[in-house]
Amino acid sequence: MSRNNELQDIMDLLKKLEGKKYGICIRDTEGIIKYINSIYLKNINCEAESFIKGDKKESILNERDCYLKQKTIKENNVCEKDPFIKFIGKSDSISEALNIATKASKGNSNVVIFGESGTGKELIAEGIHKGSYRANGPFIRVNCAAIPSNLLESELFGHERGAFTGAIRKKLGKFELAENGSIFLDEIGDLEKSLQVKILRVIQEKEFQRVGGEETLKTNARIIAATNRNLKKMVEQGDFREDLYYRLNVIPIQLPPLRNRKDDIELLIDYFLEKMNLQLNKNVKFITGRAMKVFMNYNWPGNIRELENIIERIMTLIDEDYIDIHHIPKGILEQDKTFINENDKSKGGINNILSISAKDEILPLKVYEKKIIETALKKYGSFNAAGKALGISHKTVAAKSRQYGVEKQVIWDKRNKVK
Numbered sequence: 001m002s003r004n005n006e007l008q009d010i011m012d013l014l015k016k017l018e019g020k021k022y023g024i025c026i027r028d029t030e031g032i033i034k035y036i037n038s039i040y041l042k043n044i045n046c047e048a049e050s051f052i053k054g055d056k057k058e059s060i061l062n063e064r065d066c067y068l069k070q071k072t073i074k075e076n077n078v079c080e081k082d083p084f085i086k087f088i089g090k091s092d093s094i095s096e097a098l099n100i101a102t103k104a105s106k107g108n109s110n111v112v113i114f115g116e117s118g119t120g121k122e123l124i125a126e127g128i129h130k131g132s133y134r135a136n137g138p139f140i141r142v143n144c145a146a147i148p149s150n151l152l153e154s155e156l157f158g159h160e161r162g163a164f165t166g167a168i169r170k171k172l173g174k175f176e177l178a179e180n181g182s183i184f185l186d187e188i189g190d191l192e193k194s195l196q197v198k199i200l201r202v203i204q205e206k207e208f209q210r211v212g213g214e215e216t217l218k219t220n221a222r223i224i225a226a227t228n229r230n231l232k233k234m235v236e237q238g239d240f241r242e243d244l245y246y247r248l249n250v251i252p253i254q255l256p257p258l259r260n261r262k263d264d265i266e267l268l269i270d271y272f273l274e275k276m277n278l279q280l281n282k283n284v285k286f287i288t289g290r291a292m293k294v295f296m297n298y299n300w301p302g303n304i305r306e307l308e309n310i311i312e313r314i315m316t317l318i319d320e321d322y323i324d325i326h327h328i329p330k331g332i333l334e335q336d337k338t339f340i341n342e343n344d345k346s347k348g349g350i351n352n353i354l355s356i357s358a359k360d361e362i363l364p365l366k367v368y369e370k371k372i373i374e375t376a377l378k379k380y381g382s383f384n385a386a387g388k389a390l391g392i393s394h395k396t397v398a399a400k401s402r403q404y405g406v407e408k409q410v411i412w413d414k415r416n417k418v419k
Contacts, residue, residue: 083131087123088271091261097124097253104251105131110203112188112248113226115255118305121226122186124253128224129182137181140174140221145187153195154211163212175208178221188248189229189240199223200244223248258300258307265296268304272311282315287323289361294328297336319405324367370404373397377406 083105084098104111105128113121122141129139147155154163158173174183191199202208203223207216225248234240258265269292273284287295300306314327325333376386376397383401387394400406 084127087120088268089264091263093256093261097255100253101128104128108222109250110248111224111251113253116257116303117228118303119255120304125184125224134181138178139181140178140183142174143186145190149192157208157210159211160213175219175221182222182224185225187227188225189227189231196241196244203247258303262296268307272308276312276315280315283321284315285321288363291323291325294336298332373400374406
């Protein structure tokens with residue numbers, strides 16, 4: 001077999017391995033690089049480096065180094081230059097919030113992060129901590145809404161042995177554990193008035209007492225709070241202490257809901273595709289344009305957390321290497337007024353394949369092929385009959401049916417039997 005034919009065979013193999021964790025470098029007999037796949041660039045080895053010259057070598061090594069750095073940051077949770085690397089977004093409102101958060105991280109002032117549930121408040125709080133001089137200290141999280149009020153005081157300030165029934169030993173509170181670091185008080189709007197007073201004392205005097213104790217303890221923990229409630233309105237209604245509000249609200253950061261930053265949806269989906277491919281051992285490569293439109297038109301009441309859960313659900317259940325409309329949960333489709341009903345032929349849906357024009361969006365061939373196989377089986381009820389109608393063998397229909405997860409549906413017409 002000639003060198004060119006051998007090279008072509010390897011190139012064909014590479015196409016099958018696209019997206020998988022293989023690294024292959026092809027060079028000719030003179031050592032000139034002919035092909036390097038994208039995965040290989042991320043895992044380039046010393047042997048291959050010796051065959052790459054000049055600017056080509058430099059660009060490849062730069063790409064590898066960039067990849068390894070990002071991988072290290074993600075895996076080891078290390079933030080070298082950007083403490084907000086976990087937060088995905090580039091819209092104007094997000095850029096403004098990140099700019100304020102970056103400046104806040106350099107100081108020691110109290111911060112309150114406002115935003116609906118699922119907008120990423122904890123990621124911002126973590127970034128503020130990691131961008132500060134306290135980065136080597138602990139970052140302690142407390143969800144004030146998740147802990148019963150009768151236990152929250154002990155959780156925050158600790159307790160002495162015998163302070164109450166069940167207190168069989170001394171317990172350190174979160175403020176003690178956050179020494180030389182930061183404490184993140186999530187959903188602070190759910191604090192009862194009695195605890196609000198004690199938090200106020202911690203802010204003003206930098207001191208507290210354990211439950212059942214007499215010793216006054218000092219703390220230097222920085223407080224970063226967050227809430228999905230309107231604290232100013234709560235102050236007006238008498239549900240939140242005014243003095244605590246102004247003590248906390250030194251640097252306010254407002255995170256917009258996902259419906260107000262739709263420019264970031266595509267970016268977030270790309271990130272979640274990559275993340276879920278690794279977690280679920282999948283190889284989903286893209287989302288179709290019309291499916292993306294559905295996601296863009298949806299209001300996302302659960303914000304980023306809901307988007308991530310939906311992508312995880314879809315990728316867990318699908319067998320294809322792409323996401324299309326028929327993969328999207330019905331609850332989301334039903335809220336999309338612009339959704340194209342596939343049964344409406346006048347709208348040029350997938351059922352009306354012959355009406356496709358150059359102006360229409362062209363979907364992957366697999367999408368059309370699956371629909372044709374599915375429709376033929378529903379109409380004719382068997383692999384043999386469907387194959388004859390489509391001009392292919394029944395074995396091909398059966399193989400395609402298995403590939404796309406389409407089950408044949410035998411429809412018996414009792415009226416014809418009677419006749």
